[in-house]
Amino acid sequence: MSVPAFAALLERLVFTPGRNAKLALLRDWFATQPDPDRGVGLAALTEELVFTTAKPSLIRDLVAARTDPVLLALSHDYVGDFAETVALIWPQRGLRPRGAAGGEHEAQAETYIVNAPPPALSEVVEALELTPKAELPALIGGWLDTLDSSGRLALIKLITGGLRVGVSGRLARVALAEWSGQDVAAIEEVWHGVAPPYLPLFRWLEGRDEKPDPREAPVFRPLMLAHPLEDADLAALDPPAWRAEWKWDGIRVQLTAGPGGRRLWSRGGEDITGAFPEIVEAMDFHAVLDGELLVIRDGAVAPFADLQQRLNRKQVTATMMRDFPVGVRLYDLLFEGTEDLRPLPFDARRARLEDWVARVSPPRMDLSAQIAFASLAQLGGIRDGARAASIEGLMLKRADSPYVAGRQKGLWWKWKREPLSIDAVLMYAQRGHGKRSSFYSDYTFGLWRPDGEGGEELVPVGKAYSGYTDEELAWLDRWIRNHTTGRFGPVREVEKHLVLEVIFDAAQLSTRHKSGVALRFPRIARIRTDKPASEADRLDMLMAFVERRAAPEGEAAD
Amino acid sequence: MTPQGLYCEPGGFFIDPVRPVDRAVITHGHADHARPGHQAVLATVETLAVMRARMGEGGAGAVQQPIGPGEVLEQGGVAIRLVPAGHVLGSAQVVLDWQGSRAVVSGDYKRQRDPTCAPFQPVPCDVFVTEATFALPVFRHPPPEGEVAKLLKSLALFPDRTHVVGCYALGKCQRLIRLLREAGWDRPIHLHGALAALCKLYESLGVALGPLEPATVANKAALRGAIVLAPPSAVQDRWARRLTEPVVGVASGWMRVRQRAKLRGVELPMVISDHADWDDLNRTVDEVGAPEVWVTHGRDDALVHALGQRGIRGRALHLVGLGEEDEGGTEAPPATGEGDAAAVRGVAAGTDVAAVSRGEGL
Numbered sequence: 001m002s003v004p005a006f007a008a009l010l011e012r013l014v015f016t017p018g019r020n021a022k023l024a025l026l027r028d029w030f031a032t033q034p035d036p037d038r039g040v041g042l043a044a045l046t047e048e049l050v051f052t053t054a055k056p057s058l059i060r061d062l063v064a065a066r067t068d069p070v071l072l073a074l075s076h077d078y079v080g081d082f083a084e085t086v087a088l089i090w091p092q093r094g095l096r097p098r099g100a101a102g103g104e105h106e107a108q109a110e111t112y113i114v115n116a117p118p119p120a121l122s123e124v125v126e127a128l129e130l131t132p133k134a135e136l137p138a139l140i141g142g143w144l145d146t147l148d149s150s151g152r153l154a155l156i157k158l159i160t161g162g163l164r165v166g167v168s169g170r171l172a173r174v175a176l177a178e179w180s181g182q183d184v185a186a187i188e189e190v191w192h193g194v195a196p197p198y199l200p201l202f203r204w205l206e207g208r209d210e211k212p213d214p215r216e217a218p219v220f221r222p223l224m225l226a227h228p229l230e231d232a233d234l235a236a237l238d239p240p241a242w243r244a245e246w247k248w249d250g251i252r253v254q255l256t257a258g259p260g261g262r263r264l265w266s267r268g269g270e271d272i273t274g275a276f277p278e279i280v281e282a283m284d285f286h287a288v289l290d291g292e293l294l295v296i297r298d299g300a301v302a303p304f305a306d307l308q309q310r311l312n313r314k315q316v317t318a319t320m321m322r323d324f325p326v327g328v329r330l331y332d333l334l335f336e337g338t339e340d341l342r343p344l345p346f347d348a349r350r351a352r353l354e355d356w357v358a359r360v361s362p363p364r365m366d367l368s369a370q371i372a373f374a375s376l377a378q379l380g381g382i383r384d385g386a387r388a389a390s391i392e393g394l395m396l397k398r399a400d401s402p403y404v405a406g407r408q409k410g411l412w413w414k415w416k417r418e419p420l421s422i423d424a425v426l427m428y429a430q431r432g433h434g435k436r437s438s439f440y441s442d443y444t445f446g447l448w449r450p451d452g453e454g455g456e457e458l459v460p461v462g463k464a465y466s467g468y469t470d471e472e473l474a475w476l477d478r479w480i481r482n483h484t485t486g487r488f489g490p491v492r493e494v495e496k497h498l499v500l501e502v503i504f505d506a507a508q509l510s511t512r513h514k515s516g517v518a519l520r521f522p523r524i525a526r527i528r529t530d531k532p533a534s535e536a537d538r539l540d541m542l543m544a545f546v547e548r549r550a551a552p553e554g555e556a557a558d
Numbered sequence: 559m560t561p562q563g564l565y566c567e568p569g570g571f572f573i574d575p576v577r578p579v580d581r582a583v584i585t586h587g588h589a590d591h592a593r594p595g596h597q598a599v600l601a602t603v604e605t606l607a608v609m610r611a612r613m614g615e616g617g618a619g620a621v622q623q624p625i626g627p628g629e630v631l632e633q634g635g636v637a638i639r640l641v642p643a644g645h646v647l648g649s650a651q652v653v654l655d656w657q658g659s660r661a662v663v664s665g666d667y668k669r670q671r672d673p674t675c676a677p678f679q680p681v682p683c684d685v686f687v688t689e690a691t692f693a694l695p696v697f698r699h700p701p702p703e704g705e706v707a708k709l710l711k712s713l714a715l716f717p718d719r720t721h722v723v724g725c726y727a728l729g730k731c732q733r734l735i736r737l738l739r740e741a742g743w744d745r746p747i748h749l750h751g752a753l754a755a756l757c758k759l760y761e762s763l764g765v766a767l768g769p770l771e772p773a774t775v776a777n778k779a780a781l782r783g784a785i786v787l788a789p790p791s792a793v794q795d796r797w798a799r800r801l802t803e804p805v806v807g808v809a810s811g812w813m814r815v816r817q818r819a820k821l822r823g824v825e826l827p828m829v830i831s832d833h834a835d836w837d838d839l840n841r842t843v844d845e846v847g848a849p850e851v852w853v854t855h856g857r858d859d860a861l862v863h864a865l866g867q868r869g870i871r872g873r874a875l876h877l878v879g880l881g882e883e884d885e886g887g888t889e890a891p892p893a894t895g896e897g898d899a900a901a902v903r904g905v906a907a908g909t910d911v912a913a914v915s916r917g918e919g920l
Contacts (some may be wrong), residue, residue: 205712
């Protein structure tokens with residue numbers, strides 16, 4: 001099919017909050033669309049397709065030549081998004097011109113003269129690459145004439161970038177797996193070795209061809225993940241069979257380097273190579289490694305908020321690289337050269353990793369130190385003693401565990417340290433999404449601070465949308481409806497009466513929040529109807545939780 | 559123009575007044591146009607029936623005078639006719655002839671096909687009084703059949719989920735049902751309690767709607783993969799919790815703009831409107847050929863600007879109190895929506911308009 005079919009998919013995805021529903025829409029796309037358009041659409045959704053030739057100003061000029069400036073301004077003001085305004089206001093071709101009075105043409109008034117079919121997705125992609133710049137306006141204008149409003153919006157977003165429909169590469173690959181019946185891990189391993197429109201991939205998934213061989217191309221290998229450790233699991237552990245490391249609060253990454261190129265992958269297999277050029281520069285080796293990306297200054301790991309400054313950026317400036325220097329703390333070695341180490345037991349891989357680091361000693365990388373312990377009680381003590389914000393807790397890895405994709409129970413555990421807690425006042429509530437769309441389920445809460453006039457005022461310190469039971473959610477929803485003082489779209493302001501016990505993993509300084517502090521993973525622990533709002537905590541007390549960059553014990557030198 | 563609303567001085571009657579008056583002509587049954595407590599009410603047979611159903615026998619006027627198609631009534635030298643407006647069942651334009659000049663008050667209207675009511679008829683006139691709910695060039699309503707097809711496609715994709723569509727009780731609900739029947743959906747359609755009475759009334763006035771069932775809690779299993787219609791305000795509120803993993807749709811002209819639909823948490827926006835879109839507003843003005851156009855409510859700025867460019871004098875009346883039910887309101891009305899008698903508000907009127915009104919024969 002063509003751009004209209006893709007537009008219909010986009011429209012559904014934009015409005016669909018649920019993951020399962022998104023997967024169903026994607027499966028339907030793979031099942032019903034022909035090659036090469038289904039692959040082009042897939043690449044567009046996962047933002048593997050980037051066009052640089054058509055700038056937003058081109059669209060602006062096109063629409064300005066076709067519309068009244070006052071009406072365009074009024075419309076833009078109402079709609080907000082410019083691309084959407086253009087898509088909606090674009091004059092339908094062949095519509096009877098205005099101004100002639102009389103009703104004799106009524107029957108023809110709504111017939112549009114369409115003498116060219118809308119373009120295929122693959123046609124758009126090819127033409128954008130081959131057309132000389134001077135001819136682009138006429139080409140794009142011609143396409144827009146053949147499309148309806150949702151087709152126009154899809155085309156404009158496609159060529160100027162930023163579809164933003166909430167489909168990650170990972171989600172797309174899960175949909176491919178569900179649609180084809182292939183294992184998602186197997187798809188992950190070839191994904192980055194095939195290029196849009198992925199014809200060999202689709203041939204394989206439809207059973208018409210062998211699995212594509214990525215050869216030397218750098219591909220993502222699905223990460224091994226850990227289960228949270230519960231008390232019962234802990235009691236069953238036999239200490240000599242387990243290894244412990246710190247669980248660092250950065251982002252999990254995979255480093256792939258070899259003759260085929262160098263890539264840095266996020267936990268979900270997104271290519272984040274471009275955001276961290278200094279790491280890529282340091283990857284002068286032939287191996288696949290698992291590690292934690294961290295901002296490290298003078299050997300000390302900075303809080304997660306610092307790393308956030310480096311995430312989701314297309315451009316990296318020298319200033320950012322200087323102010324937020326990154327490094328990788330290495331957890332595991334998956335491949336050395338072309339040798340696949342993943343079937344080996346953890347201890348054997350660890351020995352190979354230590355040996356490899358000693359030999360290669362790549363800059364900006366170090367080993368994640370192992371923590372010696374004789375008993376679970378001792379290990380618990382070590383966990384509770386770690387107060388640095390950059391540590392989330394401990395990782396426990398079974399000494400004989402192979403490196404397997406996904407979250408297999410009993411091989412790796414994450415043992416987070418006890419959360420911190422504050423008693424805060426509920427200030428605003430917002431409706432949730434999907435199943436929770438009829439519930440006020442997102443809560444903004446605040447703490448008291450001096451208002452500068454001898455009194456106290458509440459300042460928002462965070463937002464939580466988990467931790468409560470279904471019964472508590474129903475109770476909170478009712479309370480909020482009965483104590484609303486103001487409404488702003490989907491948000492309600494409430495009477496400042498209700499105290500919530502909020503737990504979180506760490507408090508970190510932040511310039512982006514009014515209160516000056518940001519919480520990691522805040523969630524609702526309890527509803528404190530027993531406590532008057534005036535006895536909720538002060539901001540001072542939260543600031544005391546803010547840990548600075550103290551290096552914890554057991555940390556290896558950088 | 560008076561605090562009560564649009565007034566015809568020689569005839570001594572009001573059109574869609576916001577406060578109780580002696581003599582009122584009512585264009586259609588939406589609560590912002592048909593308010594209770596008038597002495598004498600002139601309207602179509604269907605509109606009077608709608609008013610009685612929503613406001614009770616007494617609320618629809620102490621004296622109710624139906625006026626049939628083609629019938630002409632004299633009132634103080636003014637000849638009054640009602641001509642179909644295509645908005646909802648019974649909706650009418652008020653055609654006023656006085657001393658050789660003609661004014662047409664359109665009420666709310668649309669030009670799209672609607673299987674539940676008579677189509678709009680353009681009447682050439684000297685003054686055309688129009689609404690402007692969707693008077694921005696970004697509002698172009700697509701063919702409603704395509705929007706219904708989206709709903710049916712979604713039902714095929716998610717056969718276990720209840721599809722609940724928010725729609726207004728008078729007009730939109732019944733139009734949607736008819737469109738679904740035309741598209742081949744002959745299974746029962748489930749209704750929120752607030753929609754049932756008017757569906758029954760439509761059927762009694764000859765609009766067949768097929769099998770309808772209440773969307774009661776007891777029926778939860780039957781609602782899997784079913785279509786449920788409810789007032790827009792109910793689809794995301796506590797009422798909807800009885801539904802199984804609902805796909806929330808809303809049928810409204812406002813769904814044309816994504817931000818608006820997204821903000822309301824709609825998963826399946828359906829651009830179906832009972833108001834004229836930008837193209838149809840302009841086309842209608844051209845067809846009636848009036849040199850002077852008064853805009854009652856909505857986006858008058860854009861429409862008056864566009865009219866001016868074609869040499870048509872446009873005037874914004876800023877009528878307050880209109881556009882509160884159905885799609886006119888920017889936010890959904892309360893779930894009940896039925897005859898909100900208390901919503902009587904003042905009117906901001908320009909005195910110059912009153913002068914013009916007398917001069918032109920209104």
